[in-house]
Amino acid sequence: MSIRIFQDLDDLSLGAAEFFTMLSKECIAAKGKFSVALGGGNTPRRLHECLADVPYVHYVDWSKVHVYWGDERFVPPDDPASNEGMARETLLSKVGIDPANVFPMYRPGSADEAAAAYDQLLREHFPGDHTFDLVILGLGEDCHTASLFPGDDAALESSAWALHTHSPAGVVDRITTTPACLKRSREMVFLVSGAEKAGPADAALSGKPCPAGYVAKAHGAARWFVDRAAAANLKQ
Numbered sequence: 001m002s003i004r005i006f007q008d009l010d011d012l013s014l015g016a017a018e019f020f021t022m023l024s025k026e027c028i029a030a031k032g033k034f035s036v037a038l039g040g041g042n043t044p045r046r047l048h049e050c051l052a053d054v055p056y057v058h059y060v061d062w063s064k065v066h067v068y069w070g071d072e073r074f075v076p077p078d079d080p081a082s083n084e085g086m087a088r089e090t091l092l093s094k095v096g097i098d099p100a101n102v103f104p105m106y107r108p109g110s111a112d113e114a115a116a117a118y119d120q121l122l123r124e125h126f127p128g129d130h131t132f133d134l135v136i137l138g139l140g141e142d143c144h145t146a147s148l149f150p151g152d153d154a155a156l157e158s159s160a161w162a163l164h165t166h167s168p169a170g171v172v173d174r175i176t177t178t179p180a181c182l183k184r185s186r187e188m189v190f191l192v193s194g195a196e197k198a199g200p201a202d203a204a205l206s207g208k209p210c211p212a213g214y215v216a217k218a219h220g221a222a223r224w225f226v227d228r229a230a231a232a233n234l235k236q
């Protein structure tokens, strides 16, 4: 596990764009594609804006990028709460992504059916040892990550790769990848910004039982991109 501390969200997002770009070049050179699970919530917005702007928009071969999500609010993409909708608005509509390489979690029908379909899609797309080349995760104030919430068995899931979970706030029905799927990512990056994340960041990084800490520990080499405000409680 590694921790990089940045001045602020802008600085953190540029650092994450550098890492995204470097890793995409490596993966595309090695195997002709780069599979990334985008993060949800608000923090990744700035990263998306950086990637959709010069120089990164030209550094990444977007035609070889395959896009997944780590989690989704179970609403259609035109709903303001949709992680897919946010990614399409801030990134995917601005870069040369092949629509055939975008794999949303939301589909009409029930959340259980959508979760089962995504679990199957992931297993078909990633038959080997690894799932995503990169998964981008956030951190909630209750130390949740993706849509793995404290007190929910899904946060410890060791077999299913995608589940229907329930959020205690906001959109209740969620689709989320699980620790069993996330730990198989080649690279895992947490983006953590803001003073309100200082407590959960310290909890997750000091090994207190919580979904984000569990997911990071299960992966074993998670990278934490944290701004100074969110790093305020970290023991240096």
Ligand code: 6PG
Residues within 6 Å of the ligand: 039, 040, 041, 042, 043, 044, 071, 072, 073, 083, 137, 138, 139, 140, 141, 144, 145, 146, 147
């Ligand atoms: C979601 C997320 C969730 C998010 C955290 C942090 O769909 O909401 O994936 O895990 O990353 O809640 O959200 P913010 O970046 O908005 O603080």
